[in-house]
Structures are given as structure tokens and as C-alpha cells.
Amino acid sequence: MIDKEIKTDKDCMGCQACSNICPVNSISMKKNSEGFWYPYVNYETCIGCGKCVDVCPIINFKQIDNKPQAYACINNNEQERMKSSSGGIFSIIANWILTENGIVYGAAFDDNFNVIHKKVESVEELDELRGSKYVQSWIGSSYKEIKSYLNQGRKILFTGTPCQVEGLLHYLNNNYKNLFTMDIVCHGVPSPKVWEKYLQYVNESRKEKLKYISFRDKTISWENYSLVFKYNEGPPIKNSHKNDLYMQAFLKKVCLRPSCYACCFKGINRRSDITMADFWGINDVYPEMNDNKGTSLILVNTEKGKYMIEANERYMTKKEVDIDLALKKNPAAIQSVAENPNRENFFKGLNSLSFNKLVSKYCPKTNLIKRKYVIFRRKIKSIFG
Numbered sequence: 213m214i215d216k217e218i219k220t221d222k223d224c225m226g227c228q229a230c231s232n233i234c235p236v237n238s239i240s241m242k243k244n245s246e247g248f249w250y251p252y253v254n255y256e257t258c259i260g261c262g263k264c265v266d267v268c269p270i271i272n273f274k275q276i277d278n279k280p281q282a283y284a285c286i287n288n289n290e291q292e293r294m295k296s297s298s299g300g301i302f303s304i305i306a307n308w309i310l311t312e313n314g315i316v317y318g319a320a321f322d323d324n325f326n327v328i329h330k331k332v333e334s335v336e337e338l339d340e341l342r343g344s345k346y347v348q349s350w351i352g353s354s355y356k357e358i359k360s361y362l363n364q365g366r367k368i369l370f371t372g373t374p375c376q377v378e379g380l381l382h383y384l385n386n387n388y389k390n391l392f393t394m395d396i397v398c399h400g401v402p403s404p405k406v407w408e409k410y411l412q413y414v415n416e417s418r419k420e421k422l423k424y425i426s427f428r429d430k431t432i433s434w435e436n437y438s439l440v441f442k443y444n445e446g447p448p449i450k451n452s453h454k455n456d457l458y459m460q461a462f463l464k465k466v467c468l469r470p471s472c473y474a475c476c477f478k479g480i481n482r483r484s485d486i487t488m489a490d491f492w493g494i495n496d497v498y499p500e501m502n503d504n505k506g507t508s509l510i511l512v513n514t515e516k517g518k519y520m521i522e523a524n525e526r527y528m529t530k531k532e533v534d535i536d537l538a539l540k541k542n543p544a545a546i547q548s549v550a551e552n553p554n555r556e557n558f559f560k561g562l563n564s565l566s567f568n569k570l571v572s573k574y575c576p577k578t579n580l581i582k583r584k585y586v587i588f589r590r591k592i593k594s595i596f597g
């Protein structure tokens with residue numbers, strides 16, 4: 213069944229559509245040595261129905277052709293925007309769904325700071341889903357639950373990575389009018405095991421319990437965001453993303469899921485209703501929309517997406533932008549990131565090395581002076597040959 217179709221690690225994104233659809237619960241998601249979930253089939257109970265293969269978004273990948281419109285966008289509610297990673301577009305749509313007695317699904321932390329998909333039914337709970345968590349999130353039985361709510365007539369907003377949205381759409385295989393989807397432009401998802409190892413490293417010298425984490429604190433600025441940790445006692449600990457060891461590993465592409473380096477859901481033709489991203493490069497397009505508190509780039513992919521924006525126009529400031537210009541400084545929207553050549557060694561060292569040794573050995577900070585020197589030499593070479 214599905215595990216036989218997965219010939220290499222790159223053939224599975226861990227979207228969990230197969231484990232959700234199995235009618236006899238014969239598929240469980242188990243972590244491999246790198247800490248990524250893959251499906252395992254129990255052949256003693258498997259009835260060979262083939263639903264797991266038929267639902268797989270990679271095996272059944274179909275290219276679509278739509279004409280998305282791109283906008284620079286800002287949530288007019290300053291408090292919500294400051295709590296969001298980019299311009300806070302997610303919060304606007306989520307608030308709207310909740311006021312219509314709907315349910316919002318997205319990525320949150322559990323009590324141990326593992327990242328999981330969960331549902332939220334009130335505006336007060338929405339904080340849990342706000343903000344990017346740079347770890348692959350656990351879908352669990354979310355798709356099954358969503359189907360049941362949709363059949364009851366509840367409005368659902370599902371948000372996640374492009375592969376999670378595809379997983380849900382393949383699982384449902386039905387054009388529900390009451391389903392709304394938003395995916396993110398995704399650099400790739402790091403291993404939950406790497407995240408656990410980092411948390412152990414951060415917590416080892418602390419006696420108090422960790423109570424809050426933000427990957428994208430914007431109090432210094434949106435572009436120079438920080439990771440913030442709050443404990444039961446003591447002041448918050450703030451680390452610029454440029455100095456943080458976990459962000460170094462994430463941004464240097466050394467700890468991403470193998471399928472992320474060959475992601476088939478890149479590009480502008482997406483089946484989600486809206487795609488959300490940071491509007492990197494906003495200064496080149498609409499500098500007046502950059503106050504360094506965060507600006508979203510949104511791609512409105514479907515008629516439903518257009519409706520979602522029109523219904524909430526009064527809560528946002530937005531300007532249309534040419535899509536090529538919009539994506540110029542956001543290559544992760546279009547193409548998979550390149551695998552760091554040290555990836556294999558990084559994961560080999562994960563169990564034996566301390567987190568700081570692991571990162572300094574396999575993805576050291578680029579020396580700025582050295583980088584400037586290399587660029588300078590390249591320029592000289594191109595002028596004088």
C-alpha cells in the first residue's frame with residue numbers, strides 16, 4: 213500500500229491524508245531517525261482497499277492553471293498585526309469565520325511546545341494560532357474532524373503549509389461551499405526532533421517552566437525579528453533571528469524535510485483560496501506600506517478567495533501589485549530551496565553533539581566580512597576578466 217509507493221524519503225510530505233482516510237485504522241505515522249513522520253501500514257489489519265494510495269497528493273499530483281491576483285496587505289488592527297508574523301491577514305479572515313459560528317484550524321503549540329494542528333472556536337483562543345512556528349506540525353485526525361463539521365454545515369477555515377492544504381483537499385475530494393483554505397509560502401518545514409533538541413538545549417540551564425515562545429517577535433522590527441522565550445520567572449529572553457542557533461539551522465536549509473527540497477506545490481497555481489506570505493521587497497513596490505511592523509503579501513487564487521477578501525475589505529489596507537514584482541524577493545513561493553550539502557552530517561550528529569556544536573559545525577554563521585570580500589572579488593573578476 214502507501215508505504216510501498218514511497219520509494220525515497222522525498223516521496224512523502226507527511227501530510228497524513230493516508231492515515232486519516234484508512235477505513236480500518238491500519239496506518240500509523242511514525243518518526244524516522246531524522247524525526248519526520250512517515251506512514252507505516254499494519255499488514256495484519258490492512259484490507260488492501262487502496263484508498264491510501266488514491267488520496268496521496270504527491271502520487272495524484274495534478275497541475276492546475278489559475279490566474280491569482282497579488283496584493284500588499286496590512287491588518288488595520290495594530291494589536292493583531294503586532295502579534296502576527298507578517299501583516300496579520302490570517303487574523304482578519306479567521307475573525308470573520310469565527311463570527312459566522314465557524315471553526316478555524318491552524319498550527320499551535322501544545323503544553324510541551326510541540327507544534328500541532330488544532331481547532332479554535334472563539335476569538336479569545338485565536339492567539340494560539342497566530343504567528344509562524346517553524347517546525348512541521350502534527351495534523352493528527354484534523355481532516356476527519358473537518359469532514360464531519362463540514363457535513364454538519366459548519367464553516368471551516370483550514371490554514372497550513374501548501375502540502376497540508378493539498379492533503380485536506382485530496383482527503384475531502386468534494387467541493388464544499390463551507391470550506392475556506394489559506395496556505396503559506398513555505399521555505400520548508402524543519403524536523404520536530406531538531407526542535408525538541410533545541411528546546412532541551414535552551415531549557416537545560418533553567419529551573420523555571422517555559423510558558424511562551426514566539427518565533428517572530430517584531431518589537432525591534434519586522435525585518436529584524438527575534439525569537440522570544442518567557443519563563444514563569446525572570447525577564448523574557450530575546451534573540452535576534454540572525455543570532456539564534458535554531459533559526460540559523462532553519463534558514464541555512466540544513467534540517468528540512470527531504471520532500472521540501474523537491475516540493476511539487478511551489479508556484480503561483482495553487483488550489484488554496486488565498487496564499488499568505490511576508491511581503492519581502494515591499495520597499496521596492498510600495499514603500500509607503502512599510503512601517504516595519506509587518507506587511508503581508510497575499511495571492512488570491514480562487515473566486516472564493518476573492519469573496520473572502522471583499523467581505524473583509526474594511527479591516528485591511530491593501531494595494532494590488534504585479535505578481536512577478538510581488539514574488540521577486542520571495543523565491544520560496546516559486547521554487548524549492550536547495551539542500552544544504554551538510555544536511556546528512558547534521559542529522560548524523562543530531563544524537564551525539566550538543567545543539568550549539570551541531571550548528572557551529574554544520575551551518576556556521578556566514579562571516580559578513582568574508583561574504584563581502586567574495587562579492588567584491590566576483591565584481592572585480594567580472595570587470596577585469
Ligand SMILES: Cc1cc2nc3c(=O)[nH]c(=O)nc-3n(C[C@H](O)[C@H](O)[C@H](O)COP(=O)(O)OP(=O)(O)OC[C@H]3O[C@@H](n4cnc5c(N)ncnc54)[C@H](O)[C@@H]3O)c2cc1C
Binds near residue numbers: 327345347348398402
Ligand atoms: C514553516 C514556515 C515557512 C515559511 N516560509 C516563508 C517564506 O519562505 N516566505 C514567506 O514570505 N513566508 C513564509 N512563511 C509564512 C509567514 O511566516 C507567515 O506565516 C504568513 O505570512 C502569515 O502571516 P500573517 O501575519 O498573516 O499571520 P500569522 O498569524 O503570523 O500566521 C499564522 C498562520 O500561519 C500558520 N502556521 C504557523 N505555523 C505553521 C506551521 N508550522 N505549519 C503550518 N502552518 C503554520 C497558522 O496556521 C496560521 O494560519 C512561512 C511560514 C511557516 C510556518
